[in-house]
Amino acid sequence: MIRRRQAATAWLFLTPAVLFFTLLFFLPIGNQLLTGLYDADGVSFVGLGNFSRALSDPEVVHSFLITLLYAAGTLIVGTAVGLGLAVILNQALPGRTLFRSLLLIPYLTSVSIVGLLWRNILDPQVGILNRLLESLGLPGQTWLSTHPLATIVGITVWSGAGYTMVLFLAGLQGIPGLYYEAARIDGAGPWRRFFAITLPLLAPTTLFVSIIGLISTLQQFALPYIVTGGGPGNATSLYAHRLFIVAFNDNDFGYASALSVLLLIVVLVLSLAQLRIGDRANA
Amino acid sequence: MPSLDRRSFLQLGLGATVLGAVGTGCSPATPAAQKQDARTFTIYWNAGHGYQVYKDVIDQFGKDHDLEMNWQKFQWPDLTTKLTADFRSGNVPDLVEEVSAGTGTQYGLAGNVLALDEFATADQAFGFPGDFIDQAVVARQYEGTTYSIPLHLTANGLVFYNKEMIDKPPATWDEFLDLARSTTKDKVSGTALNSDASYAAPFYSQQNVDFSQVGAKQFMVPQDGARKALQFMQDLIFTHKASPAPVATTDYSGPQKLFSAERAAMFVSGPWDIGPIRQGSPDIDLGLAVPLTGAVQASSMAGSGLMIPAKAKDPELSWELITRLTAVKTELAATKESGMSMPRKSWAADPAVAADPNLGTIAKALAVVADQDVALAASGKAAQITELWKKAYQQMIIQHAPVEQTLADFRKQAGAAL
Numbered sequence: 001m002i003r004r005r006q007a008a009t010a011w012l013f014l015t016p017a018v019l020f021f022t023l024l025f026f027l028p029i030g031n032q033l034l035t036g037l038y039d040a041d042g043v044s045f046v047g048l049g050n051f052s053r054a055l056s057d058p059e060v061v062h063s064f065l066i067t068l069l070y071a072a073g074t075l076i077v078g079t080a081v082g083l084g085l086a087v088i089l090n091q092a093l094p095g096r097t098l099f100r101s102l103l104l105i106p107y108l109t110s111v112s113i114v115g116l117l118w119r120n121i122l123d124p125q126v127g128i129l130n131r132l133l134e135s136l137g138l139p140g141q142t143w144l145s146t147h148p149l150a151t152i153v154g155i156t157v158w159s160g161a162g163y164t165m166v167l168f169l170a171g172l173q174g175i176p177g178l179y180y181e182a183a184r185i186d187g188a189g190p191w192r193r194f195f196a197i198t199l200p201l202l203a204p205t206t207l208f209v210s211i212i213g214l215i216s217t218l219q220q221f222a223l224p225y226i227v228t229g230g231g232p233g234n235a236t237s238l239y240a241h242r243l244f245i246v247a248f249n250d251n252d253f254g255y256a257s258a259l260s261v262l263l264l265i266v267v268l269v270l271s272l273a274q275l276r277i278g279d280r281a282n283a
Numbered sequence: 284m285p286s287l288d289r290r291s292f293l294q295l296g297l298g299a300t301v302l303g304a305v306g307t308g309c310s311p312a313t314p315a316a317q318k319q320d321a322r323t324f325t326i327y328w329n330a331g332h333g334y335q336v337y338k339d340v341i342d343q344f345g346k347d348h349d350l351e352m353n354w355q356k357f358q359w360p361d362l363t364t365k366l367t368a369d370f371r372s373g374n375v376p377d378l379v380e381e382v383s384a385g386t387g388t389q390y391g392l393a394g395n396v397l398a399l400d401e402f403a404t405a406d407q408a409f410g411f412p413g414d415f416i417d418q419a420v421v422a423r424q425y426e427g428t429t430y431s432i433p434l435h436l437t438a439n440g441l442v443f444y445n446k447e448m449i450d451k452p453p454a455t456w457d458e459f460l461d462l463a464r465s466t467t468k469d470k471v472s473g474t475a476l477n478s479d480a481s482y483a484a485p486f487y488s489q490q491n492v493d494f495s496q497v498g499a500k501q502f503m504v505p506q507d508g509a510r511k512a513l514q515f516m517q518d519l520i521f522t523h524k525a526s527p528a529p530v531a532t533t534d535y536s537g538p539q540k541l542f543s544a545e546r547a548a549m550f551v552s553g554p555w556d557i558g559p560i561r562q563g564s565p566d567i568d569l570g571l572a573v574p575l576t577g578a579v580q581a582s583s584m585a586g587s588g589l590m591i592p593a594k595a596k597d598p599e600l601s602w603e604l605i606t607r608l609t610a611v612k613t614e615l616a617a618t619k620e621s622g623m624s625m626p627r628k629s630w631a632a633d634p635a636v637a638a639d640p641n642l643g644t645i646a647k648a649l650a651v652v653a654d655q656d657v658a659l660a661a662s663g664k665a666a667q668i669t670e671l672w673k674k675a676y677q678q679m680i681i682q683h684a685p686v687e688q689t690l691a692d693f694r695k696q697a698g699a700a701l
Contacts, residue, residue: 119530119532122530123530124527124528124530125472125527125541125544125546126540126541126544126546142528142530144530144531145528145530145531145681145682148531225533226533227532228530228531228532229360229531229532229533230531231478231531231532231673231674231677231681232478232531232677232678232681232682233531233674233675233677233678233681233682233684234674235531235682236531244364245670247367248363248364248367248368249363249666249667249670250666250667250670251367251663251666253371
């Protein structure tokens with residue numbers, strides 16, 4: 001009787017969470033899936049037509065490929081920068097708390113502000129970066145025209161480095177100091193200690209950073225939308241931007257829903273693959 | 284019946300409270316809130332058109348009808364996004380500014396905005412369409428039905444020039460090129476092209492090019508004229524270095540900002556840039572010249588309108604606000620404030636307008652406006668094809684893609700979209 005009563009209480013407490021996820025996640029996902037089976041008019045049933053159309057749509061394929069490039073660039077550079085900063089700021093340096101806080105500011109800043117800020121900084125005619133280069137006798141650059149995707153990767157890394165650093169800092173502080181002490185006694189130098197102790201013991205953190213990073217980069221929309229509007233041409237029209245264009249410009253919500261379901265599947269598959277790789281590495 | 288101890292009782296009570304709170308949060312809005320909502324009048328407006336005179340009209344309208352006026356301002360792309368979502372959800376504003384002629388037709392044919400002819404016919408004093416310039420009206424009609432009322436009527440293609448840098452404005456493409464090259468020095472560019480693809484319209488119109496001929500499923504024809512126009516623009520940037528390559532953004536004010544910063548000697552645009560230049564750089568001696576002549580002299584029609592969503596709470600009220608916002612008195616005040624040109628014939632005939640040299644130039648530009656293909660808006664594919672054009676234009680103007688091939692690709696894609 002007591003166990004049944006406890007179970008009832010547990011269900012009462014769980015119900016809000018179940019309701020929350022059902023109403024705000026599972027039902028919308030189901031609705032997306034259903035909408036994806038219909039044409040732009042929302043009436044004509046097309047089955048899996050929207051899904052097969054996506055696979056042969058050159059704009060969608062292009063946006064998916066550049067999104068993978070963007071995700072890879074952001075993950076690799078972002079992880080390296082975050083880890084580097086964490087290692088540096090894990091040392092007993094003067095003012096490290098201040099630096100840690102300062103580095104977190106871009107992450108805490110609204111993506112709209114970050115986008116507008118960098119759009120102004122990178123403006124080839126009146127942007128501060130080119131003025132700085134010119135004052136140093138260097139030629140000005142048209143960052144957003146010649147290397148738009150790389151520039152968006154750079155801004156994303158700048159914006160997220162502080163957060164990655166905090167995660168790695170937490171990981172670093174969980175590594176017992178005696179490992180380093182023993183390695184030092186055995187004559188291991190700083191690089192050896194980093195590759196033999198720090199990096200392997202940070203594997204769970206790295207896995208977490210990469211999964212979170214992958215999910216957010218595959219869904220990236222706001223930054224390229226604000227900085228370049230997906231241009232020039234379609235050079236920064238990432239998958240989520242393409243999806244947005246299909247829905248709100250072309251007014252084809254059936255196709256857009258199918259695209260969003262495909263994105264969900266890709267994110268799920270890649271995240272599960274990462275988890276499997278992480279499990280094997282830990283084993 | 285099982286007995287409850289105090290601990291279990293408290294647990295169950297707390298659980299029920301949490302559940303009740305969630306249920307309350309998920310419940311529909313109360314009738315009182317709905318009543319409040321009925322007294323709120325929502326307007327979607329372009330952020331660049333938030334003139335004081337419109338604010339005064341809207342405030343007065345709210346007072347007269349005891350309404351809370353919710354005047355929301357957006358950049359055009361954001362307004363379009365929000366409106367599309369609203370049409371889907373059925374929760375629409377009461378009045379919307381239309382980005383350009385044809386947009387209302389597209390929404391109207393889909394049943395999302397109201398046909399306005401009955402309102403206009405019943406309101407003879409309003410003077411529609413008689414007192415409105417024909418081009419502004421015709422571009423908003425399809426098969427005799429009107430889906431929006433013109434708010435502004437402007438022309439893209441005016442040559443803005445800095446009188447301290449240029450004595451005599453260019454009249455032809457050759458003169459434009461010569462002046463752009465001769466005024467390019469140090470940090471000043473002779474001209475500045477726009478990243479917004481709609482700013483190519485004056486150039487291709489001056490080669491007698493139609494953007495679309497939906498009936499024939501053709502785009503940017505005749506092809507030779509289109510190639511000439513886009514090649515001319517591309518050469519200004521990459522061959523003559525007389526214009527910086529524009530930066531891809533959703534903002535169309537780049538050339539105006541360069542001009543205001545005295546980093547560009549001239550640029551091609553419309554009356555909407557007069558106000559920002561006057562306010563931002565009052566020291567600049569601004570000159571305004573009529574559209575250039577290529578094969579012909581031409582400008583492209585621009586200017587927003589007003590439309591009423593089909594599910595607006597009270598369309599009669601929305602119509603009344605339209606009549607106030609487009610009254611000739613309001614038009615004259617808006618012109619005085621911003622330099623914007625207006626669609627009423629009685630506005631054009633007003634002595635204050637006729638005596639203004641800038642407005643005289645705008646009137647000349649309006650006289651050479653190229654015809655619009657109203658069938659494009661009616662096709663329901665205008666937005667999709669405009670997006671394809673945006674991509675092609677940026678590839679040519681920013682990324683230096685070959686003009687002929689890019690235009691050919693655009694024609695193919697646009698034809699397929701139709």
